[in-house]
Amino acid sequence: MGQFDGKTALVTGAARGIGQAIALKLAAEGADLALCDLKAEWLEETVGKVKKSGRRTECYSVDVSSAEGVDSTVKQIEKDFDKIDILVNNAGITKDGLILRMSEADWDAVLNVNLKGVFLFTKAVMRGMMKQRSGSIVNIASIIGLIGNAGQANYAASKGAVIAFSKTVAKELSSRNVRCNAVAPGFIRTKMTDALSEEVQQKMLANIPLGRFGTPEDVANVVAFLAGDAAGYVTGQVISTCGGMVM
Numbered sequence: 001m002g003q004f005d006g007k008t009a010l011v012t013g014a015a016r017g018i019g020q021a022i023a024l025k026l027a028a029e030g031a032d033l034a035l036c037d038l039k040a041e042w043l044e045e046t047v048g049k050v051k052k053s054g055r056r057t058e059c060y061s062v063d064v065s066s067a068e069g070v071d072s073t074v075k076q077i078e079k080d081f082d083k084i085d086i087l088v089n090n091a092g093i094t095k096d097g098l099i100l101r102m103s104e105a106d107w108d109a110v111l112n113v114n115l116k117g118v119f120l121f122t123k124a125v126m127r128g129m130m131k132q133r134s135g136s137i138v139n140i141a142s143i144i145g146l147i148g149n150a151g152q153a154n155y156a157a158s159k160g161a162v163i164a165f166s167k168t169v170a171k172e173l174s175s176r177n178v179r180c181n182a183v184a185p186g187f188i189r190t191k192m193t194d195a196l197s198e199e200v201q202q203k204m205l206a207n208i209p210l211g212r213f214g215t216p217e218d219v220a221n222v223v224a225f226l227a228g229d230a231a232g233y234v235t236g237q238v239i240s241t242c243g244g245m246v247m
């Protein structure tokens with residue numbers, strides 16, 4: 001018996017990295033999965049790994065920054081699974097550069113995916129969750145949204161806004177027993193961070209009290225806690241998963 005038996009979880013950006021680890025963790029604890037990414041075929045690796053847990057999985061192609069795409073995808077998922085119990089807004093991108101050199105296009109792209117995407121998916125699932133008087137939304141922010149970072153103005157702004165948005169969702173939905181929390185990962189080893197130079201990586205490592213980079217599973221464990229009943233009295237919170245980088 002898993003804590004999520006009979007529940008449906010929707011995970012965005014589930015093709016790889018942290019999103020894939022979240023999908024595997026929720027499935028291992030019993031959830032059926034609606035997996036979303038830009039292209040459904042990118043989700044095959046995740047589906048292959050989830051299959052071992054015997055849970056139901058369906059894949060959906062959707063750009064989280066497209067209102068039309070998100071609305072029709074959520075409608076389809078509600079048809080396929082009857083209900084959505086858990087939403088994990090994980091899809092995110094970076095387009096780094098100092099503000100002086102940052103193009104409007106790079107600003108818009110990051111805000112559209114990282115912030116507008118979270119708004120669109122939350123808005124699309126909230127009606128169902130309010131009706132069923134239960135639900136848990138977990139948004140993947142970043143410690144950069146708490147402390148800022150030179151060269152990541154767009155990303156920091158988007159993640160800080162996701163934290164403020166999560167607190168607002170928590171306030172708007174708590175009377176319907178729908179909770180919303182954010183996770184703020186630190187430096188997690190994925191394709192996103194592999195792109196950083198060895199020098200930057202070593203500098204970051206020196207600032208991590210626990211002395212190691214995080215794994216996608218470290219983040220997935222916290223997401224599973226927040227998604228589940230063990231966190232039934234937790235809403236509007238941000239849990240940093242960063243080896244102590246931010247205290």
Ligand SMILES: NC(=O)c1ccc[n+]([C@@H]2O[C@H](COP(=O)([O-])OP(=O)(O)OC[C@H]3O[C@@H](n4cnc5c(N)ncnc54)[C@H](O)[C@@H]3O)[C@@H](O)[C@H]2O)c1
Pocket residue numbers: 012013014015016017018019036037038062063064065090091092093113140141142143184185186187188189190191192193
């Ligand atoms: N890796 C880290 O160190 C780190 C730290 C803090 C926060 N995060 C956050 O965790 C989340 C996952 O990061 P990751 O490292 O696994 O990244 P990743 O690049 O490995 O994976 C991101 C996934 O999101 C998908 N995606 C991107 N844009 C999309 C869109 N418009 N619509 C639908 N799907 C889209 C990608 O296809 C990919 O599968 C992101 O929100 C990221 O900002 C990561």
